[in-house]
Amino acid sequence: MTTLQAKQASKSGAVHGGAGHNDADDGFSDLHPAYSTLQAMAESNRCLYCYDAPCVTACPTSIDIPSFIRKISTGNPDGAAKTILSANIMGGTCARACPTEVLCEEACVRNVAEDTAVEIGSLQRYAVDHLMARDLPHPFKRAPKTGKTIAVVGAGPAGLSCAHRAAMLGHDVVVFEAKPKPGGLNEYGLAAYKMTNDFAQREVEFLLGIGGIEIEYNKALGKDINLADLKAKYDAVFVGVGLGSTNDLGLKGEDFPGVDDAINFIEKLRQTEPKSDMPVGNNVIVIGGGNTAIDAAVQAKRLGAEEVTLVYRRGPENMSATEFEQDLAKTNGVVVRYWAKPVAIKANGKLMGMEFEKTELDASGKLVGTGETFEVRADQILKAIGQKIKTDDLAGMEITGGKIVVDKNYQTTAPGVFAGGDCIKSGEDLTVQSVEDGKQAAIAIDAFLKTA
Amino acid sequence: MADLSCKIAGIDSLNPFWLASAPPTDKKYNVVRAFEAGWGGVVWKTLGIDPPVVNVSSRYGAHHDQNRRLLGINNIELISDRPLATNLQEIRECRKEYPDHVIIGSMMAPIEERAWKDLAQQIAESGVHGLELNLGCPHGMCERGMGSAIGQVPEMVEQVTRWVKDAVDIPVFTKLTPNITNILWSAEAALKGGADAVSLINTVNSIISVDIDNMVPEPVVDGKGTHGGYCGSAVKPIALNMVAEIARTPETRDLEISGIGGITTWKDAVEFMALGSNAVQVCTAAMIYGFRVVDDLIDGMSQWMDDKGYTSVEQFTRAAVPQVSDWNELNMNFDTKAVINPDNCIECGRCHIACEDTSHQAITMTDKPEGGRLFEVVDEECVGCNLCYHICPVPDCITMEPVKTDKPPMTWPEHPLNPMRVAAE
Numbered sequence: 001m002t003t004l005q006a007k008q009a010s011k012s013g014a015v016h017g018g019a020g021h022n023d024a025d026d027g028f029s030d031l032h033p034a035y036s037t038l039q040a041m042a043e044s045n046r047c048l049y050c051y052d053a054p055c056v057t058a059c060p061t062s063i064d065i066p067s068f069i070r071k072i073s074t075g076n077p078d079g080a081a082k083t084i085l086s087a088n089i090m091g092g093t094c095a096r097a098c099p100t101e102v103l104c105e106e107a108c109v110r111n112v113a114e115d116t117a118v119e120i121g122s123l124q125r126y127a128v129d130h131l132m133a134r135d136l137p138h139p140f141k142r143a144p145k146t147g148k149t150i151a152v153v154g155a156g157p158a159g160l161s162c163a164h165r166a167a168m169l170g171h172d173v174v175v176f177e178a179k180p181k182p183g184g185l186n187e188y189g190l191a192a193y194k195m196t197n198d199f200a201q202r203e204v205e206f207l208l209g210i211g212g213i214e215i216e217y218n219k220a221l222g223k224d225i226n227l228a229d230l231k232a233k234y235d236a237v238f239v240g241v242g243l244g245s246t247n248d249l250g251l252k253g254e255d256f257p258g259v260d261d262a263i264n265f266i267e268k269l270r271q272t273e274p275k276s277d278m279p280v281g282n283n284v285i286v287i288g289g290g291n292t293a294i295d296a297a298v299q300a301k302r303l304g305a306e307e308v309t310l311v312y313r314r315g316p317e318n319m320s321a322t323e324f325e326q327d328l329a330k331t332n333g334v335v336v337r338y339w340a341k342p343v344a345i346k347a348n349g350k351l352m353g354m355e356f357e358k359t360e361l362d363a364s365g366k367l368v369g370t371g372e373t374f375e376v377r378a379d380q381i382l383k384a385i386g387q388k389i390k391t392d393d394l395a396g397m398e399i400t401g402g403k404i405v406v407d408k409n410y411q412t413t414a415p416g417v418f419a420g421g422d423c424i425k426s427g428e429d430l431t432v433q434s435v436e437d438g439k440q441a442a443i444a445i446d447a448f449l450k451t452a
Numbered sequence: 453m454a455d456l457s458c459k460i461a462g463i464d465s466l467n468p469f470w471l472a473s474a475p476p477t478d479k480k481y482n483v484v485r486a487f488e489a490g491w492g493g494v495v496w497k498t499l500g501i502d503p504p505v506v507n508v509s510s511r512y513g514a515h516h517d518q519n520r521r522l523l524g525i526n527n528i529e530l531i532s533d534r535p536l537a538t539n540l541q542e543i544r545e546c547r548k549e550y551p552d553h554v555i556i557g558s559m560m561a562p563i564e565e566r567a568w569k570d571l572a573q574q575i576a577e578s579g580v581h582g583l584e585l586n587l588g589c590p591h592g593m594c595e596r597g598m599g600s601a602i603g604q605v606p607e608m609v610e611q612v613t614r615w616v617k618d619a620v621d622i623p624v625f626t627k628l629t630p631n632i633t634n635i636l637w638s639a640e641a642a643l644k645g646g647a648d649a650v651s652l653i654n655t656v657n658s659i660i661s662v663d664i665d666n667m668v669p670e671p672v673v674d675g676k677g678t679h680g681g682y683c684g685s686a687v688k689p690i691a692l693n694m695v696a697e698i699a700r701t702p703e704t705r706d707l708e709i710s711g712i713g714g715i716t717t718w719k720d721a722v723e724f725m726a727l728g729s730n731a732v733q734v735c736t737a738a739m740i741y742g743f744r745v746v747d748d749l750i751d752g753m754s755q756w757m758d759d760k761g762y763t764s765v766e767q768f769t770r771a772a773v774p775q776v777s778d779w780n781e782l783n784m785n786f787d788t789k790a791v792i793n794p795d796n797c798i799e800c801g802r803c804h805i806a807c808e809d810t811s812h813q814a815i816t817m818t819d820k821p822e823g824g825r826l827f828e829v830v831d832e833e834c835v836g837c838n839l840c841y842h843i844c845p846v847p848d849c850i851t852m853e854p855v856k857t858d859k860p861p862m863t864w865p866e867h868p869l870n871p872m873r874v875a876a877e
Contacts, residue, residue, distance in 0.1 A: 045519045048845050051801030052817070052825075073518045112798040113846060 025274045027302030028192040031328075032096075035126040044073035047118045050109055055120060058107035060427055060436045061088035065104060069123055081131035082139050084124055089164045089439070090157055092132065092203050093186045094432045095125035097194050099291070099322045103432070132202065138209030143170035145212075148449050151176065151234040153221050156184020157431045158240030158421025160207055161438030162445075166238075167212035169446045174234070175213060178220035184242055185422075185431060188267040191295035192275060193302075222393030231416060235452070236445045239394070239404065239412070239419040240438060243387035243429070249287070253345035254383075262286060262296035262384035269299055276303075281380025284308045285354055286334075287342055288384030289319035294326065296382045297334045308334045309376050313341040313359050313367060337376075341369065345381065353377035389423050401425065410441035411448070418445055454757035456492075456750060458765045460730040461623035461648035461708050463581045465554050467492040468721065468765055469749050472712050472733035473558035473584060473627075476743070478532055480542035484549070489743035490750060493554025495651075495733060498531035498586045499539055500560050501571055505530040505593075513660035513670035513677075515686055522740050524686030524714075526660040528671060528678055530592045531560055536571075540578040547579040555579075556625065560586040560598050568612055569619035576620040583622060584710075585612055587638075588629035588654025591680050603629035603654070606641035613645025625710055627651040628694075630687075635694040639704045649708035650698065651733065653691040655681025684736035688714030692727055699728025699773045716745075718752025725765065726772035784867055785859040788836035788852040790814070790829045796849035799825045803840035803850060811839050 035043065047069040055065045063084050071080035084091035098104075100121035108117035131139065148171045152159045155177035163173040181187050183200035190200075208215075219225050221241060230237045246261045248254055258281065272278040280303040286296050289312035297310045310329060312319055315338050319326060329336060340356040353376050357369040388402045398405040398413040403425040410418045420426065420437025427433040456467040470493035471477050471486050478497040486494055507529055515524040532539055543555055557575035561567035572583055587609055589599030602608045613626045626642035628635060630653040642650050659669045659679050669677030691713025698704045711729025715721050716737040724732050737745050753765075762768050792803065792815070804827055807815040814833035820826050836852060844850040864870055 042519065048798075048800045048802065050799075051805035053801070054799065054824075109798040109800045 025276050028196065028275045028299075030196050031191075031193040032122060032125075034129060035122050040072055040077070040123060040126040043119050044069045044123055046110060047073070047123075048109060048113075054107035054109065055104040059088075059104050060430070060433045061094075061439070062436075063087040063091065063104075063124075065120055068127060069118065069120070072123055072127055077127045077130040078134065078136070080123075080127035084127055085131075085139060087439075088432065088435050089161055089207055090186070090203060090431060090435045091124055092128040092199060092206075093157070093190075093195070094435065095121050095128060096199065097186070097190050098430065098432050099324070101324045102322050132206055138206070138211070140168055140210055142168055142210060142212055145172070146170040146449065148172070148235040149174065150236045150238060150445060151230040152238045152240065153225070153230070154178075154184060154240035154242060154421070155182035155204070155215055155217075156240055156242050156421060157186060157434035158242070158423075158438040158441075159184070159238065160204060161435040162238045162240060162418075162420065162442045163213045163438075164207050164210055165439045165442030166445060167210045169442065171212070171235075171446070171449070173213045175215040176219040176221070176225050176230075177215055177217050178223075180217050182215055182217075184240075185434075188270055189263060189292075190270070190431075191266065191299055192270055193299075194295075195270075220393075222390070227394070227396060227414070227417065231414070235416075235449055237417045238438070238441055238445065239397070239417060239423065240421040240434070241389070241393070242422045242434075244390040244393075245388050246383065247386040247388060249342055249383060249385065251342060251345050253347055256345060256347050256351055258351035258379055259345060259381045260383070262288065262292050262382040263387065265296050265382050266292070266299065269303075278303055280305050281378065282306045283353070283376075283378045284380045284382065285376055285378040286310045286382045286384060288312065288386075289314065289321060290384060290386070291321045291325050293382075293384035294321045294329050294334075296384055297329050298332045300380070300382070301332045301334055305380075309378075310334050310336045311340050311342065311354075311356060311376070312336070312338050315339060340374070343369075343373065346375065351379050351381065354381060387422070409444040409448070410437065411444065416448070416452075418448075454754045454762060455764055456754060456757075458731050460710060461582060461625060463493075463554055463556075463623055465492040465731060466552060467750055468725065468729075468731040468753075469746055470494060470554065470556070470710070470731060470733045471738060471743075472735040473498050473556075473586065474735040474739070475529065476735060476738050479534065479539075480546055483542075483546050483555070486738075486743045486746075487546075487550045487553045490746045491553075491743065492731075493556065493581075495556040495558050495584050496532075496539065496543060496580070498558040498560050498589070499536055499571070499575060500531045500598075501562075501567060502536050504533045504535055507533050508673045510671040510673060513680060515660050515682075515684070522684060522736075524660065524682055524684035525736055525739070526655070526658045526671075526680035526682045528591050528673075528680040531586070531589070536574070540574065543575075543578040543580060554581050556582045556584050558584040558586050558627070560589070560593060562597055563602055563608060563612070565615050568615045572616045572619045576622050581622065582625060582648070583616060583620060584625040584627050584651055585616060586627050586654070587612065588627050588631075588652075589681065590629060590631050590655055590657040591678065600629040600631055600654070600657075603627075603638060604632050606637045609638045609641040610645040613642050613647045617646035623648040625649045625651045627654055627712075629654045630690055630694060630713075631657045635697055636701055636704055639698045639701075639707060643704060643707050647707065649710055649730070651710040651712055652694055652698075653687065653713045655683045656687050656690060658682035683714065684740075685714040685716045685720075688716075688720060692723060695724060695729055696727040696773065696776045699770060700776045705773075718749045718756065721749055721753060722756060722768065723772075725769045727776070728770050728773055730769060780864050782863065783861040784864060785857060785862045787855040787857060789831050789834045789855055790836065790838075790840050791851050791853050792827050792829055792840075793849050793851070794826065796846050797827060798846055798849075799827070800845060801825065801827070802843050802845070803827060806839055806843050811835075811837055815840060 049066045068080040068083040104120045105117035152175040182204045186200040284300045284305045301308045344355040346352040358372045396414040404419045418441045420441045421434035422429045458468045473495040477494045511529040513526045557580040587603030593599035594601040626647040709729045711724035712733040804815045804817045841850045
């Protein structure tokens, strides 16, 4: 974690961490406030303009980071934004939501030189926000029309990135989205304090400025549309459905009122305005060790929950949430308990709490229960133990390990059907990976259509 | 703490740091603040014949780096725009109140004997320790036949210096302009005219930047701009060379030198003195940071002297002059190679790309088995140019190591490949 982030995180914690906080809306302002021009100038000048820079290699979308930072330092922020967006059309969201501390900023050579990375995420946000605030014509031009039409299923980061690149390459695109709004995870799945000021919607609007993309809302795959029809009607299909279903604990009482998926909680909170209208328990348990678990726990705390306990079955080093995220939970007053697994949901007419069994690694390194148990009281339990694909909608495509199988060209086992994002196994389940999947799939589809 | 007192042109000074003739020395208020801050002396802003000149608005342009630090300033301000009598009265007061501090009167007049002599005598009567002849201003005054219009003509430099020397019996500093092809011509002229010392450099003629929204050179005066005098740390290399040229040339080496030009730190001052200055003058650094910068100038030089065992400034004054040579006197058999310390390397790759694109393809970049990149110098290709050494962001990561050769020193005139070679025998 960089010093600036630590400062901001602890500041947020100090302001919003108090129990019984009754002004919940304050807790959802920007986690990392936007840079001023002076801050951007000072920080951009810390960049060493490395050759073949390690930060570029560390970014799934391979943004030319030294070039865009240099453009900021010379007073060319809009040029910087174009450099970013040419590799990652959702550079605005990624600047806000990417775990930069384990991607580009972890690779920054300033970590070696000074123990503090260049704040690449904040600089990226500065550049993209600068361009988007100017209401200029869309920065990219479409290639001459190819006459081909592509169906994209899912208006999340993968689908929209694919649509944008395909449109740029001259194809026409129709996007089918199950929900009433576009953005996918960006709109529904990220913590509110990471995506303030309706940014997800503004970004989609900006992205659609390329032209040639239509979006049809409330069209769910397997319900309102099906793959066979799409294949018949369009020249190619891209599936970017994300992970539509969540894992269960496998415990009795999981359907009890007050027990919910963390992603539902986050989604509801994102769609609630003002945030203080969102109901939250007094004692909340969050189960899981990923960023979703942290997002849910921190937001529950900021909504005014008296006690939030995050329980993870292994140790901090095993959590998929980054160190920064873990620190964010702690500085927001979340109690984190490691090495414990849920064994029973306690209810007595209403939700009472949960029983956990302590865990450890046995001699062979396998996670086992120790037999020792403890209870945590709760009137709300949020599960964040992983998501999975809704397999019944995807007939004709091979699924392995809960993910759609694709070849190196993002083509599924169904010819002419491509896939990307969280529903395939490409890298971490991150917006930035989905954007890369969508972009590369569009390039592959373009090649496919040329030979078809 | 080392003794920083010094003597130049026969004038004793508490330390070698004087404020140069410029806005910071235009009136008693500033000069008092400067003396209180620790400056050893001031050269009062250039005095002219009444009626006083009239200045324009704005007056300064700036050369920034990308962090908005000032590398240089240029200005289109003229000489003091206050009545001569006011300035002279304030000089008298300062002399009385600060008897241990040096005040030099800078002056400028049209190229007429009477004008120079009268003005010099009036200023001398105010009690100044010496006079400095402003023959360098490259803007405004030169268009009226003064400043660099005089300084660029060696005969006029000699003439003016002689007029003033004849008129007064206090030391005379002839201030030289860098806006000429060879500083030695004017230095020699000053010497011939009887100057006790030369002051250099005055500002460099410049257009510092252009307002590209309105397409006007800066500083902008109601929609128009003009060339101005460039100063600040950016001009230091130009000044150092001119100082060294005067100090190392037999015809001019006896001139004492008041070094001026971008002196910002104590180290800059040491460099000026090592190359021939008996004392230095500072302006831009004070304009950027205030008079308090003299604290570092004094303290830094003193610490350095203690470290090196110098007990007086004379001990290092001109110490680098013998090592300043003509290119033809350099040893062509001397060789250095870059050495990269992998333990200090942060793997930014800049040495590689600079050498690869713009030099001798002498630094390779390979992937390390354990991850990361290894940068290595190819000795056969490395010409020891120093580029990688200079651009490396990590101090001491790249060093230049002399190559052991058994070859005796050889200069270009002796070199076998020199078609004009003079036979040694």
